[in-house]
Amino acid sequence: MRTEAPTILDVARLAGVSTATVSRTLSSPDRVSEQTRVLVLDAVASTGYVANEMARNLRKKTSNSIGVLAPDLSNPFFSFIIAGIEQICGPRGFGVFVTEIGNTPNAKNKVVNMLASARADGFIVLDGMLDLSLLKARGNLEKRAPIVSACEWPSDETAPSVTVDNVGGSMQAVRHLAAMGHTKIGHITGPKENVLTAARIKGFKAGLESCGLTYDDSLIIEGDFSLDSGRLAAEKWLSMSDRPTAMFCASDREAFGFISRLAKAGVRVPEDVSIIGFDDIEVAAFFVPALTTVSQPRIDIGRAATQMLFGLIDGEIAPEDKRPQLDVKLVVRESTAPPSQDA
Amino acid sequence: MRTEAPTILDVARLAGVSTATVSRTLSSPDRVSEQTRVLVLDAVASTGYVANEMARNLRKKTSNSIGVLAPDLSNPFFSFIIAGIEQICGPRGFGVFVTEIGNTPNAKNKVVNMLASARADGFIVLDGMLDLSLLKARGNLEKRAPIVSACEWPSDETAPSVTVDNVGGSMQAVRHLAAMGHTKIGHITGPKENVLTAARIKGFKAGLESCGLTYDDSLIIEGDFSLDSGRLAAEKWLSMSDRPTAMFCASDREAFGFISRLAKAGVRVPEDVSIIGFDDIEVAAFFVPALTTVSQPRIDIGRAATQMLFGLIDGEIAPEDKRPQLDVKLVVRESTAPPSQDA
DNA sequence: TATGAGCATGTAAACGATTACATGCGGGCT
DNA sequence: AGCCCGCATGTAATCGTTTACATGCTCATA
Numbered sequence: 001m002r003t004e005a006p007t008i009l010d011v012a013r014l015a016g017v018s019t020a021t022v023s024r025t026l027s028s029p030d031r032v033s034e035q036t037r038v039l040v041l042d043a044v045a046s047t048g049y050v051a052n053e054m055a056r057n058l059r060k061k062t063s064n065s066i067g068v069l070a071p072d073l074s075n076p077f078f079s080f081i082i083a084g085i086e087q088i089c090g091p092r093g094f095g096v097f098v099t100e101i102g103n104t105p106n107a108k109n110k111v112v113n114m115l116a117s118a119r120a121d122g123f124i125v126l127d128g129m130l131d132l133s134l135l136k137a138r139g140n141l142e143k144r145a146p147i148v149s150a151c152e153w154p155s156d157e158t159a160p161s162v163t164v165d166n167v168g169g170s171m172q173a174v175r176h177l178a179a180m181g182h183t184k185i186g187h188i189t190g191p192k193e194n195v196l197t198a199a200r201i202k203g204f205k206a207g208l209e210s211c212g213l214t215y216d217d218s219l220i221i222e223g224d225f226s227l228d229s230g231r232l233a234a235e236k237w238l239s240m241s242d243r244p245t246a247m248f249c250a251s252d253r254e255a256f257g258f259i260s261r262l263a264k265a266g267v268r269v270p271e272d273v274s275i276i277g278f279d280d281i282e283v284a285a286f287f288v289p290a291l292t293t294v295s296q297p298r299i300d301i302g303r304a305a306t307q308m309l310f311g312l313i314d315g316e317i318a319p320e321d322k323r324p325q326l327d328v329k330l331v332v333r334e335s336t337a338p339p340s341q342d343a
Numbered sequence: 344m345r346t347e348a349p350t351i352l353d354v355a356r357l358a359g360v361s362t363a364t365v366s367r368t369l370s371s372p373d374r375v376s377e378q379t380r381v382l383v384l385d386a387v388a389s390t391g392y393v394a395n396e397m398a399r400n401l402r403k404k405t406s407n408s409i410g411v412l413a414p415d416l417s418n419p420f421f422s423f424i425i426a427g428i429e430q431i432c433g434p435r436g437f438g439v440f441v442t443e444i445g446n447t448p449n450a451k452n453k454v455v456n457m458l459a460s461a462r463a464d465g466f467i468v469l470d471g472m473l474d475l476s477l478l479k480a481r482g483n484l485e486k487r488a489p490i491v492s493a494c495e496w497p498s499d500e501t502a503p504s505v506t507v508d509n510v511g512g513s514m515q516a517v518r519h520l521a522a523m524g525h526t527k528i529g530h531i532t533g534p535k536e537n538v539l540t541a542a543r544i545k546g547f548k549a550g551l552e553s554c555g556l557t558y559d560d561s562l563i564i565e566g567d568f569s570l571d572s573g574r575l576a577a578e579k580w581l582s583m584s585d586r587p588t589a590m591f592c593a594s595d596r597e598a599f600g601f602i603s604r605l606a607k608a609g610v611r612v613p614e615d616v617s618i619i620g621f622d623d624i625e626v627a628a629f630f631v632p633a634l635t636t637v638s639q640p641r642i643d644i645g646r647a648a649t650q651m652l653f654g655l656i657d658g659e660i661a662p663e664d665k666r667p668q669l670d671v672k673l674v675v676r677e678s679t680a681p682p683s684q685d686a
Numbered sequence: 687t688a689t690g691a692g693c694a695t696g697t698a699a700a701c702g703a704t705t706a707c708a709t710g711c712g713g714g715c716t
Numbered sequence: 717a718g719c720c721c722g723c724a725t726g727t728a729a730t731c732g733t734t735t736a737c738a739t740g741c742t743c744a745t746a
Contacts (some may be wrong), residue, residue, distance in 0.1 A: 005459065005461065050455075051460060052401075053406075053461055054461055058397040065440070072426075073422060073429055074425075076422045079421065079422045080417045082417075086442065086443050087443075090442065095462060099429065099433065116391070117395060117396045119438060144348060227625060227629045230629075256629045256630075259631060260628075260629040260631055263632075282570060282596075283626055286570045286573075286574070286600050287630070289606075
């Protein structure tokens with residue numbers, strides 16, 4: 001019962017050829033003769049040989065894998081994105097490394113190390129907060145492994161990224177509300193420093209403006225995308241003297257938290273308030289009421305980011321293709337309705 | 344602007360020592376003199392040297408990473424588990440490779456290759472359907488990289504796994520319902536072939552029995568854990584002539600789908616039916632109504648599985664520790680209530 | 687019949703680390 | 717003084733591939 005893995009040398013000996021021939025047979029079969037090809041392939045089959053990735057990678061100076069840096073792996077929002085990434089990587093034989101970078105002080109170090117240690121040929125970062133500039137400082141690490149941001153994007157406006165039309169989506173959301181007759185529309189934001197937060201606020205304002213409504217600071221409630229921040233926002237809303245008749249939430253989870261808290265207070269959606277979310281996570285369609293929301297193509301984001309990353313790795317991306325923006329679409333369900341008369 | 348990574352040789356030259364000394368300085372600093380230590384460390388700092396993982400791994404015959412095999416990465420259920428896995432791996436400097444194995448015919452091959460190619464030092468498999476026996480056949484691959492199952496478990500009852508008390512949790516669920524006065528309790532199952540499905544049905548029956556209730560086949564509706572299967576189940580329920588007053592769902596998502604469909608039909612939860620889920624995913628507490636459910640410690644599952652895997656990798660697991668079963672607990676919220684009088 | 691092209695294959699040098707073994711040196715012991 | 721031990725370091729083998737280069741063979745061409 002041998003537990004040691006067979007090496008290319010074992011195969012070579014069994015087939016009676018050199019290791020070079022075995023390697024060639026496996027990587028470019030048409031460079032060896034028919035005769036030796038079957039010899040080698042038989043030997044491979046009978047030994048169960050599979051090339052050792054570490055040796056191969058060392059020699060070829062690759063790692064055959066990419067890294068995904070997420071601020072918080074437990075956030076289900078990322079699962080579809082990661083699934084999209086894997087859909088592209090899998091068939092290529094690329095491994096997908098996931099890491100949580102959180103916001104610990106040594107997170108930066110972790111990233112620098114990953115980059116520098118040649119563990120990955122490229123990176124997809126899902127966290128706009130990560131300061132990519134320190135990689136430039138540190139010996140131009142980006143040159144070794146390209147980085148593309150997805151969903152969120154770094155402050156450097158030229159870095160490759162695949163994002164979504166956040167301002168357009170937000171505009172659509174408030175225009176939908178306005179079209180239904182709402183004039184007093186509030187917004188629950190994301191966390192203050194987040195780029196998405198800013199973009200969605202921008203879209204919110206633009207939407208208001210395009211409908212002739214004026215922006216009112218007192219209708220903004222700060223959140224952080226989480227369920228619980230939605231709940232907290234609901235408490236603020238309940239305590240308002242002159243409540244907005246519709247709320248645009250920067251995430252579906254905020255919307256759920258909001259609606260949930262309101263339900264406990266006997267406030268009905270959409271009869272008493274209309275709610276719109278952002279993301280269209282799976283459960284949105286099955287919430288009670290089914291949530292009207294701005295749908296992000298999360299799988300596609302993952303796929304597009306990965307494809308771009310491969311383009312960068314292979315050195316074949318034109319500058320103008322480096323910041324694609326995917327479309328979102330408003331999906332209207334049951335959490336929005338015209339404002340009630342007595343409001 | 345050098346873009347090539349510095350090697351250990353660059354550091355050695357700069358410090359005026361041999362590569363062996365550099366390596367020693369980095370891996371066991373107390374084996375070199377104070378004097379050369381600072382010399383080397385300075386050189387490391389000024390070159391920005393980070394050891395190449397591929398070379399290190401090749402030499403040490405490790406990969407410094409583990410693989411996670413999931414049936415479906417887009418399923419948010421796994422996100423917390425993966426987060427737990429990363430929490431243990433990160434600090435150890437281990438990489439976490441995620442792969443979707445799906446149920447394509449070549450999935451098995453994919454797994455065999457991952458195992459054999461020395462890409463990972465061990466694996467955590469989240470899919471009970473994966474037939475681990477083929478790894479034994481193929482040259483005893485398990486010997487090279489241990490495998491632990493999490494959540495689900497393989498048919499081989501001796502393989503390492505960390506699971507949860509599925510039958511106990513299910514029992515608790517139905518006992519809670521029975522205690523509230525329900526006598527006609529139904530169950531929406533998971534997919535037929537799944538081990539969890541069987542375990543939860545077993546617990547369901549045991550719970551019934553322990554309360555003196557009798558199991559009735561016609562009260563079982565087949566689902567597959569998904570939101571949509573919950574919706575479908577609701578339609579079956581609506582069409583029943585003599586409806587159960589309470590349903591135990593094999594997953595929270597089934598429960599959401601179920602409740603959501605019922606709401607559209609004007610059926611209220613818990614007034615008209617009581618519902619219990621399983622999993623306690625994040626949104627459960629914020630659903631309307633907040634879902635009573637059996638809570639699984641998903642992060643802990645990930646952590647425990649990883650710790651066990653490391654134990655196996657280091658060869659220090661006693662046989663009796665190989666199949667720990669974590670506790671679940673019923674968390675009672677608002678989707679359950681005593682049956683209404685007119686039922 | 688040389689000659690060269692082209693093919694199939696072998697030989698051996700990388701890739702960049704770790705580590706067994708060798709070396710030299712200083713100091714404590716008898 | 718002689719011996720040995722242990723410390724700090726260096727030398728070089730090794731991990732398992734890929735691939736540049738060398739080799740030898742066959743065949744078409746001049």
